[in-house]
Amino acid sequence: MGQITRSRRAQIQREATALRMRGQRDGWPAEQIVTAIRSACPEVLPLEAWRLALGWSRAQTVTKVGDLYLADGLRPTALSEAMLCRYEHGQDRPGPEYTVMLARAYGARPDQLGLQIHAQRCCAASPTPLSDDEREDPMRRRTLITAAGLSVPLHLLLRLEDALAVPVESGRPAALAEIQQRLQVARGQFDVSALAPLLGAFPALLSAALDTAKRVDTPAGWATLASCYNLATDALNKVGRKDTALRTADRGVLYAQRSEDAVAQGASARAMGMMLRTSGRHDAATKVVERAADTLAVMGLRKAPHLGTYLRLMCTSAYTASQAGDRQQAFTRLADAERAAERLTALTGKTDAELFVKMYGVNLNYALGDAGAAVRAGQELRPDMYKTPERRGRYHTDMARAWWQWGKPEETAYALLAAHKEAPSEVRDRPKIRQIATDLTTMHPRVSGVRELATALT
Known part of the structure; x- marks a missing residue:
């Protein structure tokens, strides 16, 4: 130079x-x-x-x-x-x-x-x-390494990536009920943001689920396998392994198609749409998600699984539109999700879906660059409304992003501290959130809460 x-x-x-x-x-x-x-x-x-x-x-x-x-x-x-x-x-x-x-x-x-x-x-x-x-x-x-700033060892990620190319030995044949039980355990790990054990378990789970799906060759078997890949996509995307997450999303779509189950296909379309969006392919993401949503809508949306999947697809479509700068489409799709959530609440008596959709008011405004509106949307909610540590941690990190976009370092620091208290991995293992924490310590070392945040992350 x-x-x-x-x-x-x-x-x-x-x-x-x-x-x-x-x-x-x-x-x-x-x-x-x-x-x-x-x-x-x-x-x-x-x-x-x-x-x-x-x-x-x-x-x-x-x-x-x-x-x-x-x-x-x-x-x-x-x-x-x-x-x-x-x-x-x-x-x-x-x-x-x-x-x-x-x-x-x-x-x-x-x-x-x-x-x-x-x-x-x-x-x-x-x-x-x-x-x-x-x-x-x-x-x-030694070259077994840890991803930058993350608590998830890189060798676990590399092992999972290797398993996508060459599946590990699945061992003894497993019944479909056993695979579904293991998937439930994995979802529980995701809900508490236990990402290291979750990612470490995926090679064996994906291999066993594939072996079982081939052996039983039923719609439920292929749908369960697709669900395993969808969960892997969510976890890999969370820790920033975008290329690998796109591969697992593609596998999820493939196996959901084999199941011929509209709910499984919708769930996999959501995962694929999410990954297309993160790579900047907004038009393709919208087409994938809207096509799956249309299929569910034609079926009448009379059952809870159909409504739940449909509203998640609408949320994904709304977020995609907001990242593409299309405010009108974003809030049109969010309104579609809100109506589906209201119907689901009436059907089940549970408000989880409505709370899930409301958080997208924060995300959409953040993506559109309106930090004030994002903060106001989040202040209408409370973290204790959400049942799992992962959801409560996500509430705080979503608020931290909005506060940071608004130029409010103290509020950002305390939001990140709250997220770390609920689910440390939501701050440690999500590269973009970790970067905000790093920026805080670099640019605002004397702001209240920043020193405590730096200590929490060391």
């Missing part, structure tokens, strides 16, 4: 911050923010662009890398801010060990950081001599 003046360096920081905030608001993945930063600031190399996309200072990166060593039971790192600066500016190259550790910290592959050659050295036997630091303990060179 050529010499960059101090004024240009300050300008790069401002442009990168603006792009990161825009990407966070619009739901961009980290890679897209990195691309935007490098496009606007071509003199920035990939390693620095990733740090800027995450909103970290060099001191924070050094601390996070050190924390990874400590979490592995190893001596603290010797990485310094000056070393990182040289790496970012292309004046020096990190060795194999720091290549792995930086990739761990940023939640990226080494090649995404511009460190392809060094990634090969750290992952394969190489005639290049190891440094004394690398030689002292083989644990320092």
Whole structure:
């Protein structure tokens, strides 16, 4: 990299911050923010662009890398801010060990950081001599890694991704009732935001469910298998594994079609629509979701499962429209969901569906950039209205996003603290929410609640 003046360096920081905030608001993945930063600031190399996309200072990166060593039971790192600066500016190259550790910290592959050659050295036997630091303990060179800032070990995610390509041995044949019971347990883990054990159990569950569905070959068997993949999609999307979540959503659609069950097909369409939306394919997401909703509507929406699935499809369609900037369509679909929720309440006597739909008033206004309306919608609700820790945590994180968009750091911090108290994983394991917490500690370290939040997340 050529010499960059101090004024240009300050300008790069401002442009990168603006792009990161825009990407966070619009739901961009980290890679897209990195691309935007490098496009606007071509003199920035990939390693620095990733740090800027995450909103970290060099001191924070050094601390996070050190924390990874400590979490592995190893001596603290010797990485310094000056070393990182040289790496970012292309004046020096990190060795194999720091290549792995930086990739761990940023939640990226080494090649995404511009460190392809060094990634090969750290992952394969190489005639290049190891440094004394690398030689002292083989644990320092291990590559089973933890995603950036997350409590879900990356090896669990990689194991699940491997199982999608090569299913694990399912063991003894399982009855469909047993698979449904295991699925219920998995849903219970999702409801309490126990994401690490949930993701760790998926390879065996998906394999056993597939084996059972093939063996019994009934609509219920294929519908249960589709439900397993839908739950995997929700969990993977929550922790930011978008590409893998799109694969599980596609499997869910495939097996739901085999079930010929409209409810199963609707549930899988919702999961697929969600993933298409997160990749920016709003038109395709709308078509998938609306087609499934139309099928249910034609059937009359007289049964609770049909109504429940339909209202979730309408919520998904509404959120998709809001992210595409179509306010009228967003609130039209939300009204459709509200009417379905009212009918479901009348049918079952339970208000859960209406509360579920009401939270979308926060989400739609947030996506449309109206933070004040989002906060007002959320203030009409209370977290204790929601039965599960995951839903209560989501209430608080949705409010935190709205407060942050409105420029209210103290309210944001206390919302995140409340979310962490209800379900720590909702703050720790959702990259976009974790990023807000990181931004708070960087930009507003003296604001009330921020220090407590930083302590809670360490």
